[in-house]
Each structure stands twice: as C-alpha cells, then as structure tokens.
Amino acid sequence: MRKLYIICCVAAFLACGRSPEEDKYVSIIDSLKVENKDLQQANDTLSEHLLKKAYIARNYPKYFDTIPEPEEFILKEISQEPGLIPKEAVLGGTMRFTEVSFINDKLITASYEEGHVMGEAVYSYSMNKRGQLQFSLVGIVKE
Structure with missing residues (x-):
C-alpha cells in the first residue's frame, strides 16, 4: 500500500511539469514583460523631458525663415482649430490654446x-x- 502511495505521488509530481508548448508561451510572456518595462521607462523619460521643457530646440523649418515670431504664428494658427484640444470645457467655459513651444521641425507642444x-x-x-499649417494630435503630456 505504501509503495502504491509513493508511486502515485511521484506520478502526480511528474505530471505537474510544463509541456514544451507551455514553456514557449511562458518565454513569450517573459519577453513581452521585459519589452513593456523598457517602453514604460522610455515613456517616463520622454515625459520627464517634456515636463521640464528640456526639449526646446529652436530648430524651425525653412518655411518659418520669414516669420519674425514663429511661436506666435503657430499659436495663432492652432487657435483656429479648437477641436484639436483633447479635453472638454466645464461650467460653460471655452477651451483655448495659450502657449506653443517647438520640439523640433515636426513637433510642438x-x-x-x-x-x-x-x-x-x-x-x-x-x-x-497652399501655405496653411496642418496639425495632428500626437499625445497628451499632462492633464
């Protein structure tokens, strides 16, 4: 009886191991966790730089060469498109753009x-x- 009990315990123990297919999926999950952690770290670093405004390059595109105040020009242009603001106003207010900063020749905050x-x-x-600026929301920096 005792031998039968030991054999059953050993058989149950051996049956609890992972199959090769399970090992494959565990490996994929682990690599995705590492990739997710790396992407989160990169996102946190970018957000930190954006919040500190350490990104301002003053590297305007050529089409701003003749414009004396490019930020003011961009602010005026983007203000004509309040639908680009990703938040809704409350208490009957009206959302408006207040400040613009260049990141590079393709991005602004x-x-x-x-x-x-x-x-x-x-x-x-x-x-x-036609010489008109076109804008597209990339992401929210802070709410």
Missing part, C-alpha cells in the same frame, strides 16, 4: 485651458502646398 481645466499636448505640424 501646446498648452490649453479654459479657466478651470488645463493641460498640454504634443502635436505634429506641417505646411500644405
């Missing part, structure tokens, strides 16, 4: 507010063939 709610977002920009 724009601050927005309405008195109660404020935030900052990253936008890509380009000039079309």
Whole structure:
C-alpha cells in the first residue's frame, strides 16, 4: 500500500511539469514583460523631458525663415482649430490654446485651458502646398 502511495505521488509530481508548448508561451510572456518595462521607462523619460521643457530646440523649418515670431504664428494658427484640444470645457467655459513651444521641425507642444481645466499636448505640424499649417494630435503630456 505504501509503495502504491509513493508511486502515485511521484506520478502526480511528474505530471505537474510544463509541456514544451507551455514553456514557449511562458518565454513569450517573459519577453513581452521585459519589452513593456523598457517602453514604460522610455515613456517616463520622454515625459520627464517634456515636463521640464528640456526639449526646446529652436530648430524651425525653412518655411518659418520669414516669420519674425514663429511661436506666435503657430499659436495663432492652432487657435483656429479648437477641436484639436483633447479635453472638454466645464461650467460653460471655452477651451483655448495659450502657449506653443517647438520640439523640433515636426513637433510642438501646446498648452490649453479654459479657466478651470488645463493641460498640454504634443502635436505634429506641417505646411500644405497652399501655405496653411496642418496639425495632428500626437499625445497628451499632462492633464
């Protein structure tokens, strides 16, 4: 009886091991966890730089050569598109852009507010063939 009990325990113990297919999926999950951790660290670093405004390059595209105040020009242009603001106003307010800073020749940050709610977002920009700026929301920096 005792031998039968030991044999059953050993058989149960051996049956609890992982199959090769399970090992493959565990390996994939582990590599995804590492990749996720690396991406989170990169995101945190970028967010930290953006919040400190350590990114400002003053490297304007050629089409701003004739414009004396490029940030003011961009602010005026993006202000004409309040639908780009990723937050809704509260208490009957109106969201508006308040400040713009260049990151590089393709990206800007724009601050927005309405008195109660404020935030900052990253936008890509380009000039079309008619000389009009086009903007696209890339991501929210802070809410």
